[in-house]
Amino acid sequence: MATAASSLHAATGNERFNNEAANWDNNPFVHEASKQALKAILAKFPALKDAPGQNGLDVLELGCGTGLLSSIIAPYAKRVVAVDAAPGMIEVLKNKLQKPGAPQNIYPLAVLLEDADDKRLPPADESDPNGPRLRFDLIISHLVLHHIPDLGKVLTTMKDCLKHSAWVALTDYEDAGPDSKSFHARSRMEGVARHGIHLETMEVLMNEVGFVNVNVERAWSMDKNVEKVDGEFGEAGRASRAGQGQVRSFPFLLCMGEKKYCP
Numbered sequence: 100m101a102t103a104a105s106s107l108h109a110a111t112g113n114e115r116f117n118n119e120a121a122n123w124d125n126n127p128f129v130h131e132a133s134k135q136a137l138k139a140i141l142a143k144f145p146a147l148k149d150a151p152g153q154n155g156l157d158v159l160e161l162g163c164g165t166g167l168l169s170s171i172i173a174p175y176a177k178r179v180v181a182v183d184a185a186p187g188m189i190e191v192l193k194n195k196l197q198k199p200g201a202p203q204n205i206y207p208l209a210v211l212l213e214d215a216d217d218k219r220l221p222p223a224d225e226s227d228p229n230g231p232r233l234r235f236d237l238i239i240s241h242l243v244l245h246h247i248p249d250l251g252k253v254l255t256t257m258k259d260c261l262k263h264s265a266w267v268a269l270t271d272y273e274d275a276g277p278d279s280k281s282f283h284a285r286s287r288m289e290g291v292a293r294h295g296i297h298l299e300t301m302e303v304l305m306n307e308v309g310f311v312n313v314n315v316e317r318a319w320s321m322d323k324n325v326e327k328v329d330g331e332f333g334e335a336g337r338a339s340r341a342g343q344g345q346v347r348s349f350p351f352l353l354c355m356g357e358k359k360y361c362p
């Protein structure tokens with residue numbers, strides 16, 4: 100009989116992240132990328148800095164992985180609901196949250212989020228656990244959009260999860276042309292739906308799904324050691340000997356959009 104976890108694997112069609120979860124945090128690149136994402140987001144959303152605590156923002160991170168970005172944004176938020184389709188990633192996050200000094204306002208959930216009314220999301224009112232679901236002040240998602248086949252659908256779900264006049268701030272590497280394909284080694288292409296996100300395409304899509312005040316911009320760039328020759332890094336997917344690979348700079352986009360206020 101299929102377990103909840105195995106049907107989640109089937110739903111994503113992607114076991115790669117469950118397999119990589121235990122070693123995910125050993126890669127310095129993902130830590131640095133999350134720090135850069137936080138910096139870019141804080142620069143655009145001063146409300147995060149103003150009032151953490153009970154008057155702070157409710158943040159949803161979609162595709163949180165092991166919670167690298169959730170953990171560093173948590174001190175600026177009232178709470179962070181950290182959702183990932185890979186149960187293995189969420190297990191790693193849950194273990195980290197048990198450690199001394201870990202943030203206490205992160206709520207990890209192993210969910211392939213397709214419905215803003217999904218009962219696994221927290222309720223808007225804790226005294227009514229089966230009532231309407233919480234709506235968020237800010238939705239973030241980092242290094243995830245390039246894995247999602249139907250961007251229009253996930254953007255619509257995000258919009259449904261927001262309060263009125265609330266925002267998405269989505270970060271991922273840019274599809275800046277044919278070289279963007281080298282971001283992933285050949286052995287790490289499973290689950291890659293596109294080689295980065297495309298600036299103009301994101302602007303059009305976000306407007307199409309109904310966001311207002313859409314702004315998609317290059318926010319930072321990062322160097323990455325990538326395969327010089329397709330398949331050079333073998334199954335490990337990373338350089339294992341000196342001299343392997345070549346360093347390329349990858350621009351990252353920050354995609355912002357506001358849910359229209361509807362009285």
Ligand SMILES: C[S@@+](CC[C@H](N)C(=O)[O-])C[C@H]1O[C@@H](n2cnc3c(N)ncnc32)[C@H](O)[C@@H]1O
Nearest residue numbers: 116162163164183184185211212241242243246
């Ligand atoms: C490249 S990892 C990035 C993880 C994390 N954001 C980080 O930067 O370390 C992409 C993550 O997105 C998750 N993911 C992909 N599609 C998803 C979806 N539709 N809903 C939730 N999570 C998803 C995967 O399970 C994976 O953990």
